[in-house]
Amino acid sequence: xxxxxxxxxxxxxxxxxxxxxxxxxxxxxxxxxxxxxxxxxxxxxxxxxxxxxxxxxxxxxxxxxxxxxxxxxxxxxxxxxxxxxxxxxxxxxxxxxxxxxxxxxxxxxxxxxxxxxxxxxxxxxxxxxxxxxxxxxxxxxxxxxxxxxxxxxxxxxxxxxxxxxxxxxxxxxxxxxxxxxxxxxxxxxxxxxxxxxxxxxxxxxxx
Numbered sequence: 001x002x003x004x005x006x007x008x009x010x011x012x013x014x015x016x017x018x019x020x021x022x023x024x025x026x027x028x029x030x031x032x033x034x035x036x037x038x039x040x041x042x043x044x045x046x047x048x049x050x051x052x053x054x055x056x057x058x059x060x061x062x063x064x065x066x067x068x069x070x071x072x073x074x075x076x077x078x079x080x081x082x083x084x085x086x087x088x089x090x091x092x093x094x095x096x097x098x099x100x101x102x103x104x105x106x107x108x109x110x111x112x113x114x115x116x117x118x119x120x121x122x123x124x125x126x127x128x129x130x131x132x133x134x135x136x137x138x139x140x141x142x143x144x145x146x147x148x149x150x151x152x153x154x155x156x157x158x159x160x161x162x163x164x165x166x167x168x169x170x171x172x173x174x175x176x177x178x179x180x181x182x183x184x185x186x187x188x189x190x191x192x193x194x195x196x197x198x199x200x201x202x203x204x205x206x207x
Contacts, residue, residue, distance in 0.1 A: 003070060003074050003075060003091075003094045003095055003097075003098040007097075007101060008097055008100075009097075009100040009101055009102065009103065011104075012045075012100035012101075012103050012104060012105065012106050013104065013105050013106070013133045013134065013200070013201070014096060014099075014100060014105075014106045014108060014131060014132050014133045014134070015033060015105060015106065015107050015108065015132075015133065015134045015135075015136060015200050016108050016109075016110065016132045016134065016135050016136065017029055017030045017033075017107065017108065017109045017110070017136050017138060018110050018114060018119070018123065018135065018136070018137055018138070018148075018152070019110075019112070019113055019114070019137070019138040019139070019140075019164065020113050020114060020137065020138070020139045020140050020141075020144035020145070020147070020148045020164075021112070021113035021140055021144065022111075022112055022113060023140070023165075024113070024138045024139055024140045024144070024164045024165055025138040025139075025140075025163065025164030025165045025167075026109050026110075026111075026138040026164065027048075027056075027057045027060055027061075027109060028060075028138075028164075028187070029136060029138045029163040029164055029190065030046065030057075030060075030061060030107050030109045031060045031061050031063070031064040032064070032163075032187050032190035032191050032196075033107050033136070033190050033196055033200060034046055034061050034064040034065055034066045034107050035064040035065055035190070035191045035196075036189075036190050036191045036192055036193060036195065036196025036197070037065075037104075037105050037107075037196050037197060037200065038064065038065030038066075039065075039191070039192075039193035039196070040193040040194070040196060040197050041193075042103075042104040042105050042197065043067055043102065043103045043104045043105070044065060044066050044067060044103055044104065044105045044106070044107060045066055045067055045068045045069070045070075045098075045099035045100060045101065045103040045105070045106045045107075046061040046062075046066040046068075046069045046070075046099055046106065046107045046108070046109075047069065047070045047071060047095040047096060047098065047099035047106065047107075047108045047109070048061075048070075048071040048072070048108075048109045048110075048111065049071070049072060049080075049091075049092040049095050049096070049108060049109070049110055049122075050072060050080040050088070050092070050110050050111045050112070050118050050119060050122070051071070051072065051079070051080060051111030051112070052078070052079040052080075052081065052111075053071070053072070053073045053077075053078045053079065057071070057109065058071055061107070066107070067102075067103060068098070068099065068101070068103075069099070070095050070098050070099055071095070072091065072095065074095065074098070075091035075094065075095060077091070080111075080118055081118065083118065085118075085121045085122075085125070088118060088121070088122060089122065089125050089127055089128060092122060092128060093127060093128070093131055095108075096108055096131050105200065108132075110122060110123070114148055114151050114152070123152070123155050123157070124155055129155070129156065129157055132157070134160045134200055134201070134202075135152060135157050135158065135159050135160060136159070136160055136161060136162070136163055136200075137149065137152065137159055137161075137162050137163070137164070138162075138163050138164030138165070139162055139163075139164045139165070139166040139176065140164065140165050140166060141165070141166050141172055141176075142166060142172050142173075142175035142176040142179055144166070145162050145166055145176035145179060145180055145184070146176070146179035146180055148162075149162070149179075149180040149182065158203065159180075159182060160182075160199070160200070160202050160203065161182055161183045161184070161185050161199055161202060162176055162177075162180065162182050162183070162184045162185070163184065163185045163186075163190065166184060167184050167185060167186040167187070168186075173186070183199070183202075185199055
């Protein structure tokens, strides 16, 4: 596929999913949001812009209802580890544009955690920041949620809400909400046709 052929779509709302670490629940969060928005009648595209090539994440978002799904292999990379930042930014923007084409929403996932080299470089880049409308953090636990919230804020971005593994524990969820002042969404909210659009269009309402 030629990702550079997609036309810009300024009306598409781009949702970025980042995580505190590997296995924090990023792909589950992304796929659940895709599912909820699709149930709401929205046209949804998706992309995973960093990582190492593996079909599972792409198939998960496809199964959730995404109309078109792309990843970095469509830009010619088996892995994004070690890519020069300019190449990574250029290809990431092309993938976001491809996922946005003719869609109402684009759900975009970045692999690994906030402190991983490529992830940190991308999130600190103003071109990437300007291409994103909503940021969602998948956190493993309350401490990670608190740190991630502050780290994202330090990059000049605003976190809309928190999701991921921390939501599976009532106590962890409560602690994360108290520490950040943000809502911690559980899976049933993300896949709900009414709740998913509201959360994804929110501006960081308290839990």
